[in-house]
Amino acid sequence: MMEGPVRAVFGFTARGMTRSVKGWLFGLLLVLPWAAALLLRLLIWKGVQVPMGGVTLYGILVLAYVTGFLVPIATLFFGTSLVADEVEGGTLPYLFGRPLRREKIFLAKVAAMTAVLAAGCWLSILGTYLLSMSIDGAGALGREAGTLLGDLATTALAVAAYGALFAFLGLAMKKPLFWGLIIGFGWENLVAWLPGFLKRLTLLFHLHTLLPHSAAPQGVVQQMLASSESRVIALAFLLVYTALFLGLGCVLIRRMEASAAEREEG
Amino acid sequence: MPVYEQGYEAYDGRRNPLGSRWKPLFREEILPYFKKRRFVFLLVLALLPWLYGVALTFLHTQLGDADWAKDLVTKLPVVDEKLVAKLLTNGYDLFLLFIVAIWVGSGLVARDRKDMTLDVFLGRAVTSVQYLWAKGAALGVFLLLFSFLPTLILVIFQVGLTGEAGWLAEHLRVLWGTLLYTAIGPGTLVLFMLALSSMARSPRVVGLAFIALVFFGDMACGVVYAITKVSAVWFFSLSRELTALACLCLGAPPPFASADLHPALVALFFAGLAAASAAVLWARFSRRGVLR
Amino acid sequence: MSVLSVHDIRVKYGSTEALRGVTFEVQGGAVGLLGPNGAGKSTLIKALLGLVPLASGAFSLMGQDSRALGPALRDRVGYVPEREGLRPGTSGVAWVALLGELSGLPRRAAVERAHEVLQYVGLEESRYRNVETFSTGMRQRLKLAGALVHDPALLLLDEPTSGMDPVGREEMLGLCRDIVRQGKTVLLSTHILKDVEALCAQVVILHRGQVQAGVSVEDWTRSEAQHFLVQWEGEGRGEAFAAACGRAGWTAEPRKDGLFKLVLPAGEGPRSVFRVAREAGGAVNRFVREETSLEELFLSALQKNGETHAGL
Numbered sequence: 001m002m003e004g005p006v007r008a009v010f011g012f013t014a015r016g017m018t019r020s021v022k023g024w025l026f027g028l029l030l031v032l033p034w035a036a037a038l039l040l041r042l043l044i045w046k047g048v049q050v051p052m053g054g055v056t057l058y059g060i061l062v063l064a065y066v067t068g069f070l071v072p073i074a075t076l077f078f079g080t081s082l083v084a085d086e087v088e089g090g091t092l093p094y095l096f097g098r099p100l101r102r103e104k105i106f107l108a109k110v111a112a113m114t115a116v117l118a119a120g121c122w123l124s125i126l127g128t129y130l131l132s133m134s135i136d137g138a139g140a141l142g143r144e145a146g147t148l149l150g151d152l153a154t155t156a157l158a159v160a161a162y163g164a165l166f167a168f169l170g171l172a173m174k175k176p177l178f179w180g181l182i183i184g185f186g187w188e189n190l191v192a193w194l195p196g197f198l199k200r201l202t203l204l205f206h207l208h209t210l211l212p213h214s215a216a217p218q219g220v221v222q223q224m225l226a227s228s229e230s231r232v233i234a235l236a237f238l239l240v241y242t243a244l245f246l247g248l249g250c251v252l253i254r255r256m257e258a259s260a261a262e263r264e265e266g
Numbered sequence: 267m268p269v270y271e272q273g274y275e276a277y278d279g280r281r282n283p284l285g286s287r288w289k290p291l292f293r294e295e296i297l298p299y300f301k302k303r304r305f306v307f308l309l310v311l312a313l314l315p316w317l318y319g320v321a322l323t324f325l326h327t328q329l330g331d332a333d334w335a336k337d338l339v340t341k342l343p344v345v346d347e348k349l350v351a352k353l354l355t356n357g358y359d360l361f362l363l364f365i366v367a368i369w370v371g372s373g374l375v376a377r378d379r380k381d382m383t384l385d386v387f388l389g390r391a392v393t394s395v396q397y398l399w400a401k402g403a404a405l406g407v408f409l410l411l412f413s414f415l416p417t418l419i420l421v422i423f424q425v426g427l428t429g430e431a432g433w434l435a436e437h438l439r440v441l442w443g444t445l446l447y448t449a450i451g452p453g454t455l456v457l458f459m460l461a462l463s464s465m466a467r468s469p470r471v472v473g474l475a476f477i478a479l480v481f482f483g484d485m486a487c488g489v490v491y492a493i494t495k496v497s498a499v500w501f502f503s504l505s506r507e508l509t510a511l512a513c514l515c516l517g518a519p520p521p522f523a524s525a526d527l528h529p530a531l532v533a534l535f536f537a538g539l540a541a542a543s544a545a546v547l548w549a550r551f552s553r554r555g556v557l558r
Numbered sequence: 559m560s561v562l563s564v565h566d567i568r569v570k571y572g573s574t575e576a577l578r579g580v581t582f583e584v585q586g587g588a589v590g591l592l593g594p595n596g597a598g599k600s601t602l603i604k605a606l607l608g609l610v611p612l613a614s615g616a617f618s619l620m621g622q623d624s625r626a627l628g629p630a631l632r633d634r635v636g637y638v639p640e641r642e643g644l645r646p647g648t649s650g651v652a653w654v655a656l657l658g659e660l661s662g663l664p665r666r667a668a669v670e671r672a673h674e675v676l677q678y679v680g681l682e683e684s685r686y687r688n689v690e691t692f693s694t695g696m697r698q699r700l701k702l703a704g705a706l707v708h709d710p711a712l713l714l715l716d717e718p719t720s721g722m723d724p725v726g727r728e729e730m731l732g733l734c735r736d737i738v739r740q741g742k743t744v745l746l747s748t749h750i751l752k753d754v755e756a757l758c759a760q761v762v763i764l765h766r767g768q769v770q771a772g773v774s775v776e777d778w779t780r781s782e783a784q785h786f787l788v789q790w791e792g793e794g795r796g797e798a799f800a801a802a803c804g805r806a807g808w809t810a811e812p813r814k815d816g817l818f819k820l821v822l823p824a825g826e827g828p829r830s831v832f833r834v835a836r837e838a839g840g841a842v843n844r845f846v847r848e849e850t851s852l853e854e855l856f857l858s859a860l861q862k863n864g865e866t867h868a869g870l
Contacts, residue, residue, distance in 0.1 A: 025478055032482075036489045043494065051495055060492060069485050077474050088380075088468060177473045178369055185481070186361060274678050274740050277671055277709035281662030284629055290659035298647075382642040386704070389607045389637040390660040391629040552611075 005100045006108045013112035022077050029070055030124040033061040037131035044135060054135030055144065061128050062151050066121060067207050071158045072184040074117050079166025080176040082109045083253070103250040110167050110246065117163065118156040125151055154210045161203050161238050164245035171252040203241065209234035288396035291387065295404035299370065309411060312362045315353050316416040319345055320423050327427040345424055350417055350440050351518035354447065355509040363412050363452065368476055370408050371459030373469035374401040380467045394551040402456045409452035417444040443516040451511045454536045461543035464550040480504050497522065507535045559621045560585050561712055561743040567615030569605050576601040578767040579615070584745065588738045590754030591747040592856055593764035599747040600640060602764065603714045607637055619712065633661055636705030640716040643701055644689040651676060651685040654703050661708030668707070675703040679733060695726030702733060713737065713744045719753055731756050751856060763859045770859040784824065785848035788831060790816045792840020802838040
């Protein structure tokens, strides 16, 4: 499916992510929900009165932690660094000097980042699901399997959308981290919870629309979802959003090469 | 023609004392930011909540005695230590404080390491202590702008609109409390950013590390609290501790359980963070023979 | 009074000893600090600047102990770093003026002085450009200007001609010669032997953190081994002559058409060569004395340590 050089770019980007300090940090972020679930189990086992069951905990962790924090921060870390690391390390000329279109390099890197982060998030969600759902009994594991599949799919979409956004910012901005924080944590977290139309411009709103936690027994999770939008529209928004920023990123990386060539000629 | 035929001239003028050599570094660190429109815009953004305070001041002082407005004005919050504490530590202001800490603080030492100018600076008659003081003071000035300056402006408006210093005499704690908060809270943040920045060669990595530590810390505390309902877990949250510190300094009631507000705990947090940061800086710079 | 006196300094990075008892003196002029990569040249320079702590030993500048001088020592020393060492986004004159201020010059004097030294190094037309737009040669000259702005007595130059084209290199070396003519002392750390040959009267060779040799270049080229090019005439291709040289304890390196490069110890001369040629059944009809190059000094110094250094 992928031509050889594209596969190579995909491969070394993915390997670099998993072997870097950022990769280790990401790993640490992945296991927090597991620790939370284990803590809940421990408290229940010790007979301590707890404010929620496993299903609610799972819902909160997926909504508030995975989609509201883990995915934005992980994609911010890796997305803004995709090309910046190559520039800082002085390896961009080597990449650009290969007989491979710049857009393909960019897309291969974004694809690698999406694959690695989605796989990591899936691992986190699966572990959380097993550890927290089983608190409410083995039956809950089977009953909420549809929820799990929906969460996995939505998380992958979230990684793709945020990843495209931050990869674009990494190319477009001199201080992508600053803008990424403003947009990813400022705008997204602030506006997504406001009433009115504005929240429809955020990723978080559409992701929450897709997340299938509609029948949580204790109501906490349901309260967090205040969306009456259709899932089809939410899905379409996310796909268009992703495609838009990937397209803009391709345009920028093509221009990045041209301006470098102009400097050399000058 | 060989270039050196332009002639070399010796310098026999005066030299500034050794103790003042940090000043050019401090100046060079601060001035470029004021030339950036985005940074000035950020400063303006940070002052927006304080406009609310100014508006309240105006309403209380100018319309407080008007019959038609009396009922409305008495329902509005008064400008006092409690309001200032809220303005200092609301989520919006803390977020901007962290943004500035990252924007200015992440490059303090990391940029010099990246450009390999650290050895150039320390190869002058500038000691490591002076270098760190210059860099830390630069970040400290910006954090002061985002905390103490708005308070000062509010106080000036309060005194200016009433035409008397009675309010100030009654609420002097607003000034010294904010100064104390700025010295301890943002002051510790300065040390922390210096330490983080000294550990990397890329300001971007420093920024990411700060985000990971601070935001993740807050998130982890939130998750554990949601499960256990034990408020003591917030001890590890920087934003929570800053809020607690502001409330303690200004004598305002905190927006959370007062059991977590014990001064000893808050002091322990900031002392611990400052000590850890100082230890990192010592480890990074004591290898150089110019610490003195 | 020597300008720089280094006595038994040791520097450790963890458990690795980067400098192992380095001792030498610099009376003045230009001194070359030679050594292969990893010899400890940059570490020595950083130790002299106080950028790395000394595990033991001491050094003095102008007869004053460095420990007594403290940070003030660096007001008398100028440093050209090997790599980068420039702040992007700053103009050339602003950068040099900043360095001047850090060395104690008042602001106005620093700016004036920055203009002067930039003119001296030939960057007067580019001084308002940002440093990241400078070419490699311009950057090296800018760094030199930064090292000169506070009029130091001693200059520590770490690979100052690194990455420069031949013309730029010549100009840089010309500047260094003029700086020495102004009465300053230059310690030139480099692995480019030609730069040292062109500029320095004295050379210190470092290898694995130790001084292998510290001599005046002129003294060396006249002493110790003598190098000759001789033309052998006789039967065969000169195998007998080469064997006879070997028996005499000389090194005979055959070149083309009967030409030999001979290395004779001190005390041996042309007469010995003619005698050996006769014994080998032939004669020498051309005899040219070669100046010993610094490269041979360098390799010889390294070989004393029981190894050769490939690639030089």
